[in-house]
Amino acid sequence: xxxxxxxxxxxxxxxxxxxxxxxxxxxxxxxxxxxxxxxxxxxxxxxxxxxxxxxxxxxxxxxxxxxxxxxxxxxxxxxxxxxxxxxxxxxxxxxxxxxxxxxxxxxxxxxxxxxxxxxxxxxxxxxxxxxxxxxxxxxxxxxxxxxxxxxxxxxxxxxxxxxxxxxxxxxxxxxxxxxxxxxxxxxxxxxxxxxxxxxxxxxxxxxxxxxxxxxxxxxxxxxxxxxxxxxxxxxxxxxxxxxxxxxxxxxxxxxxxxxxxxxxxxxxxxxxxxxxxxxxxxxxxxxxxxxxxxxxxxxxxxxxxxxxxxxxxxxxxxxxxxxxxxxxxxxxxxxxxxxxxxxxxxxxxxxxxxxxxxxxxxxxxxxxxxxxxxxxxxxxxxxxxxxxxxxxxxx
Numbered sequence: 605x606x607x608x609x610x611x612x613x614x615x616x617x618x619x620x621x622x623x624x625x626x627x628x629x630x631x632x633x634x635x636x637x638x639x640x641x642x643x644x645x646x647x648x649x650x651x652x653x654x655x656x657x658x659x660x661x662x663x664x665x666x667x668x669x670x671x672x673x674x675x676x677x678x679x680x681x682x683x684x685x686x687x688x689x690x691x692x693x694x695x696x697x698x699x700x701x702x703x704x705x706x707x708x709x710x711x712x713x714x715x716x717x718x719x720x721x722x723x724x725x726x727x728x729x730x731x732x733x734x735x736x737x738x739x740x741x742x743x744x745x746x747x748x749x750x751x752x753x754x755x756x757x758x759x760x761x762x763x764x765x766x767x768x769x770x771x772x773x774x775x776x777x778x779x780x781x782x783x784x785x786x787x788x789x790x791x792x793x794x795x796x797x798x799x800x801x802x803x804x805x806x807x808x809x810x811x812x813x814x815x816x817x818x819x820x821x822x823x824x825x826x827x828x829x830x831x832x833x834x835x836x837x838x839x840x841x842x843x844x845x846x847x848x849x850x851x852x853x854x855x856x857x858x859x860x861x862x863x864x865x866x867x868x869x870x871x872x873x874x875x876x877x878x879x880x881x882x883x884x885x886x887x888x889x890x891x892x893x894x895x896x897x898x899x900x901x902x903x904x905x906x907x908x909x910x911x912x913x914x915x916x917x918x919x920x921x922x923x924x925x926x927x928x929x930x931x932x933x934x935x936x937x938x939x940x941x942x943x944x945x946x947x948x949x950x951x952x953x954x955x956x957x958x959x960x961x962x963x964x965x966x967x968x969x970x971x972x973x974x975x976x977x978x979x980x981x982x983x984x985x986x987x988x989x990x991x992x993x994x995x996x997x998x999x
Contacts, residue, residue, distance in 0.1 A: 642850045645843070672730050672744050674823055676719050679733065685816040689714060690807055694800030695733075698791055699740075699773070701799065706789070709771060712736025723760040727753050732761070738773055739765040743785075745778040746830070754785050779831040797827035862895055865914070865979060869899065872983050873990070879903070882990075887911055893918075899986060904997045906931060910989050912982065920973040924982060926989045928968040928996075937996055938968050944992055945970055950985050 677683050678691040692714045700707040712735045721729040731742040741761045743752060758774065765772040776783035781792030801824045804817070811817070844851060866884055873882045881903050887896035894913040901909075906929035913923045928941060945951065953972040972985060 638850065642847055642854065645847070671746065671827075672719050675744070676717050676731055678820060678823065679714075680717050681714055685820070686814065687804075687816060687820060688807075690803050691800055691820070694803035695796065696735075697803065698796045698799035699775070699789070701795075702789060702791055706773070709738070711738050721760070724756040725753065727756045729757050729760065732764075734764075734770070738771045740773045740775060743776045743788075745776060752785075754788065793827040793830045797824040800824055801828075862914075866897060868979060869897075869912075869983050869986055872987055873899075876987050877990075877994075887913070899990070901990070901994060901997070904993075906997065908993055908997055910986055910993070912986065914977065920975050921977045922974045922982065924972040924974075924985055924989075926968075926970045926993070928993070930966055930968055941968060941970075941992065941996070945989075948985075948988060950981070950988075953985075 675691075678685060678687065679695055681687075681689050681692060696711050699711075700709075715734045715736060717731070717733045719731050721732055723729060729741055730744045733740040733742065739761055741757055743754075743757075754774070758772075761772050761774065774785070774788040776785060776788050776790040777793060777796060778790060779792060781790055781795055783790035801821070804820060804824070870882065870884060874880075881901060883900055883902055885898050885900065887898050894915040896911060896913045899910045899912070907927070908929045909927055911925040911927055913925070915921060915923070926941075926945070928938075930938070945954065950972055953974060955971045955973050958973075959969055959971045974982065
């Protein structure tokens with residue numbers, strides 16, 4: 605979650621309500637500056653969202669086993685993915701890039717690969733890969749301490765490599781690319797994935813797109829983002845803890861601003877209409893994508909009303925909807941409403957496409973959009989529509 609979403613659109617609300625009047629006008633200027641500073645800091649501290657892959661959610665609880673199995677599956681050219689040696693070549697390329705010794709080494713062609721290899725004392729090596737001239741032992745570490753019995757792994761590896769007949773390489777793949785194991789190489793998942801992705805990209809020109817190519821790309825993207833997916837975002841936590849009091853004050857301030865908006869509209873109802881039969885209720889989408897109100901005349905025998913949406917993080921900033929209940933209504937009434945609104949002061953704000961597409965068949969719905977929040981204009985439009993609805997519903 606972005607930090608700026610902790611207090612969505614507070615700048616607009618503070619600015620709007622200071623201009624409107626009432627209790628919000630009495631907010632001291634220094635407090636406004638303090639809140640603006642917190643909001644700016646929140647935006648600066650917002651983490652960049654990485655692209656989510658199909659593997660990210662599935663791997664949250666059991667990381668190493670599926671990662672090991674998928675890596676082995678894609679490296680093995682004999683598996684059903686039909687990607688050939690792409691992953692193997694990328695894997696070898698990632699090793700050659702970390703040391704001169706490995707860069708000069710001739711690995712030879714792929715021979716076989718295995719996972720969860722049992723060694724002495726029933727300990728297990730995550731993955732091993734044998735080429736024509738090397739045997740590579742691989743430990744994949746995700747959020748676990750590096751306290752494995754590597755001496756058992758090394759003994760097994762030395763024996764399988766036939767005491768030097770094949771070059772024994774010991775490798776740890778971890779989030780940060782660091783290992784404490786003596787005489788073991790180490791790389792990060794990101795380093796490994798980027799090398800394989802380069803190999804995959806080069807071959808994509810020559811091979812048709814398949815489901816396995818898509819899965820492979822998703823898996824590599826998952827490995828590249830793995831550290832970010834699994835790491836606790838301490839920057840966000842520290843920022844919120846440091847500014848907890850101010851953030852809570854902003855939430856309270858936001859609710860006050862919302863109440864001021866609501867009261868401003870109701871006050872105008874009181875000025876324009878003699879009857880006291882108007883009420884405002886929260887709309888069902890309230891607090892999900894927008895702050896929303898429905899303004900209603902309690903004398904109406906239908907569900908006809910007016911809805912106002914103040915969106916958190918999208919344009920338009922606000923929408924006003926006239927929602928006319930068509931139940932048992934004459935079609936001529938629809939023409940009357942359409943004619944009246946098209947002649948209105950805010951006719952240029954009407955989104956005809958949205959009015960038609962997002963309308964329940966039992967309602968005539970008309971949508972006005974405002975890219976900038978203007979409470980005076982919105983209130984004027986609400987009153988204008990209420991007058992029209994009163995004439996039609998009450999005669």
